[in-house]
Amino acid sequence: MDDRTADDVYMEGRHAPEGSPAHRLYLWIETLHELMDRFISQFMREEWEHDYSVRELPGLEEHLLDFCRGDDGSDDANAMFIESAAAYLGETLIEEAGGRWDWDESAGTDGLPVVCPDPVLGLEPVVPLLVVGQALNEGTGQVFATAARLLRKAVRDRQREQPEWWPKRVPTPWVRYADVFTAVHTAYRWQNKRMLDYLDWWAEEAGGRTHWLFTPKSLDALEAMLRKNFPTVEDYHRAADEPFWIMAAWYVGKYVVENKDAQWQYRGVNPDAPPGTWHAEDGYWSGAVFVNQRLRYDGHAELLPAMLQDVVAGESLREVVDRFPDRLPEGDYVWGEPAWPEVLWVLARPEHLETPSLPPLTEEELKELEEADDLQGPDLTDNHRLNTWLAERREAFPAWADEAGGGTASWDFSPESLDRLEDLVRGLFSTYEEMLAAWNDPFLVGAAWYFGEVQVRQCGAVWRWHPKPSEEPDNMHDVPMVQGPEPDPDEDEDEYDDDSDGYDDDHVHICDVMSELHALLLRGPDNRLRNALEPYDRA
Numbered sequence: 187m188d189d190r191t192a193d194d195v196y197m198e199g200r201h202a203p204e205g206s207p208a209h210r211l212y213l214w215i216e217t218l219h220e221l222m223d224r225f226i227s228q229f230m231r232e233e234w235e236h237d238y239s240v241r242e243l244p245g246l247e248e249h250l251l252d253f254c255r256g257d258d259g260s261d262d263a264n265a266m267f268i269e270s271a272a273a274y275l276g277e278t279l280i281e282e283a284g285g286r287w288d289w290d291e292s293a294g295t296d297g298l299p300v301v302c303p304d305p306v307l308g309l310e311p312v313v314p315l316l317v318v319g320q321a322l323n324e325g326t327g328q329v330f331a332t333a334a335r336l337l338r339k340a341v342r343d344r345q346r347e348q349p350e351w352w353p354k355r356v357p358t359p360w361v362r363y364a365d366v367f368t369a370v371h372t373a374y375r376w377q378n379k380r381m382l383d384y385l386d387w388w389a390e391e392a393g394g395r396t397h398w399l400f401t402p403k404s405l406d407a408l409e410a411m412l413r414k415n416f417p418t419v420e421d422y423h424r425a426a427d428e429p430f431w432i433m434a435a436w437y438v439g440k441y442v443v444e445n446k447d448a449q450w451q452y453r454g455v456n457p458d459a460p461p462g463t464w465h466a467e468d469g470y471w472s473g474a475v476f477v478n479q480r481l482r483y484d485g486h487a488e489l490l491p492a493m494l495q496d497v498v499a500g501e502s503l504r505e506v507v508d509r510f511p512d513r514l515p516e517g518d519y520v521w522g523e524p525a526w527p528e529v530l531w532v533l534a535r536p537e538h539l540e541t542p543s544l545p546p547l548t549e550e551e552l553k554e555l556e557e558a559d560d561l562q563g564p565d566l567t568d569n570h571r572l573n574t575w576l577a578e579r580r581e582a583f584p585a586w587a588d589e590a591g592g593g594t595a596s597w598d599f600s601p602e603s604l605d606r607l608e609d610l611v612r613g614l615f616s617t618y619e620e621m622l623a624a625w626n627d628p629f630l631v632g633a634a635w636y637f638g639e640v641q642v643r644q645c646g647a648v649w650r651w652h653p654k655p656s657e658e659p660d661n662m663h664d665v666p667m668v669q670g671p672e673p674d675p676d677e678d679e680d681e682y683d684d685d686s687d688g689y690d691d692d693h694v695h696i697c698d699v700m701s702e703l704h705a706l707l708l709r710g711p712d713n714r715l716r717n718a719l720e721p722y723d724r725a
Contacts, residue, residue: 195286195356197460207297211289214299216464218273219360219369220453224480225270227370228263228449229253236363238274238281240338240561243330246271247321254322254524259517261447261481265527268318275330276301276314277361283307283337284353294534304353307340312543319539322524328552333544335555342558349570352654360456360465373452376475380436388433400441402504408434409503412494422498426491435490438507439477447513448477448485479510483529486510567669569653575666576649579635586632597636599643601716607633608715611703618707625662625700637715638668638699645722646671647697662700670695670722695721 196215199208226236230249235242250271254264276299280286284304291297293313300311312333321329345351389395392411398404411434416422425431442448455473456465465472471489479485486509493506526536547555566572587597590610597603611633615621624630641647647668656664672694697718706715 191356193460196359197463200460200463207289207291210297211287211299214289215287215359218277218358219366219456219465221270221273222277222361222366223369223451223453224266225274226366227373227451228481229267229270236274236366238278238363239563240278240282240331240334241563243275243278243334243561244327246274247327247330250318250321251325251327251524256519256521258519260514262483262527262529263481265483265529266481268322268527268530269315272314272318275317275333276312277358279303279312279314279333279337280355280358282334282353283309283341284355286356287358294538295532298533303337303340304355306351307337307344307353309337309340312337315534316538316543319526319534320543322526323539324542325524329544331561332547332552332555334561335559336544338559339555345570359458365454365456369452369454372454373450373475376452377436377440377450380433380440383429383433384437384440388430388437391430392434398437400437400444405438405441405503405507408437409497412497412503416498419495419498422495426494431494435494438493438503439475439488439490442477442488442507442510445513446479446507446510447481448479448510449481451476451478451480451487477510482511482514484511564653566650566652567648569651571653571655572649572651572666575651576635579632582628582632583636586629586636589629590633599636599640601640601644601719604637604640604716604719605714607637608706611706615707618704621704621707625704626660630700630703634699634703635666637703637718638666638697641668641670641697641699641719641722645719647695647722650696663698665698665700667696667698669697 196212199206199210199212202208202212222236226234230236234245250267253267257264276287279301280303283301284307285302288300288302288311289297290300290311290313293300294315298313298315300313302311303309317329317333321327341353384398385395389398392398393407397407412422416425422431426435439450443450452475453465453469453471453473455467455469457467459466459469461468463469467473471487474489476487476489478487480487488506488509493503496506497503526534526539583597584594587594590597596606611621611630614629615624621630638647638649642649647670649666650669651666652664658664702715702718
């Protein structure tokens with residue numbers, strides 16, 4: 187895997203000839219945020235964990251098959267769901283096997299985005315859209331999981347020879363769940379707040395709520411109001427940020443949502459995006475809430491103030507609104523076997539789906555894959571990285587105990603020994619900043635291990651550490667921690683009781699031992715290191 191950044195790999199095609207593989211790859215990368223945004227806000231259940239983990243893939247495939255069984259012809263939702271599922275599948279496979287997106291001119295009808303795993307694995311590229319097509323054709327609900335298992339097997343096979351090796355990937359810009367979640371909920375919260383303003387004061391201030399019921403006649407009234415107040419576009423610009431006119435723009439957007447089957451959307455600003463790209467601060471749509479017929483390929487989108495500006499410039503408000511195509515008539519809801527929508531033939535025709543995208547497997551091979559990989563996340567409590575660290579700490583303990591004073595006979599992992607450990611740490615460091623600077627010092631690391639080991643031996647805790655090192659250098663949160671025993675579920679106990687204030691208190695206690703040592707120099711004398719044992723008594 188080369189060391190090129192996302193800008194090198196993905197943005198270099200920005201100025202490539204239109205239609206070239208590099209340019210089409212650039213456009214695909216720019217589109218991914220929109221696909222993930224639409225996926226969460228329009229298609230997926232609220233409880234779905236959008237974290238690009240393979241454990242979600244069986245549920246995603248089940249939802250795909252269920253979603254695509256029905257269609258009333260009123261939008262392009264099935265095709266858009268398929269595109270978003272392919273994008274999500276691709277990101278998930280890259281998360282597992284490293285590598286990056288690329289563009290294959292020979293895939294599909296006229297080229298498609300492909301996932302190229304870490305070259306070290308020696309695997310062929312995967313075409314996510316065609317894998318989704320295979321899932322629709324077969325209807326088994328196992329295709330996505332098989333794609334993931336094949337990649338994970340290749341990674342595991344290599345790690346048997348090189349346990350500390352992990353696949354490398356080129357980060358895909360602006361598709362992390364936190365970024366997408368923010369965009370989805372910003373639009374939702376913004377419109378809800380405006381609705382409250384509409385009910386509380388705007389409609390009355392504009393002449394009474396009976397005049398503002400999202401009817402065509404109300405558009406004429408708003409147009410007259412705009413012309414009366416703003417002789418020129420410049421006059422409107424000076425007042426556009428005033429609450430009343432923000433609400434007027436919202437009213438037009440809400441009319442489009444109610445009457446043209448559009449949706450609210452927000453495109454966040456990516457601070458790392460190069461100027462002139464879709465999500466940069468200078469992007470036309472960036473940092474604004476707008477309305478978009480995002481479930482139709484022939485849909486229209488508009489910024490809210492731009493619609494009012496065009497009215498002041500001379501267009502009628504009805505003409506501005508009619509830029510949005512009328513909603514399509516709803517037909518009979520047709521149920522049947524999941525099918526490949528005709529609108530996607532421009533990307534991949536049905537004949538491209540006849541040959542499975544994944545290598546054919548016998549039932550025995552498929553069963554072997556399933557038995558070897560349950561698609562769950564990494565084992566945080568038993569992995570090479572953690573076990574190696576623990577072995578090193580156990581081996582170094584006698585020398586650490588001698589340096590700390592008294593040898594192993596004095597450091598017996600008793601709760602009382604934590605008072606001695608606290609005095610030792612406080613005596614070595616005078617300030618929090620001094621200890622923070624020495625967070626990786628071998629003696630301090632030994633002290634943290636001892637502190638955690640007391641919890642292991644006295645309270646039944648276990649060590650945990652993510653098997654894959656953080657990609658951020660010197661990440662102070664990427665450290666071994668201890669976690670308490672799993673709470674025992676009590677089927678006879680209500681999930682909510684009178685003492686829980688409506689919340690379920692059952693959770694796994696986790697202690698960041700190094701951070702707890704650091705915190706000694708921030709807390710008062712009454713907050714002792716041995717207090718870390720108290721949560722185990724309440725578990």
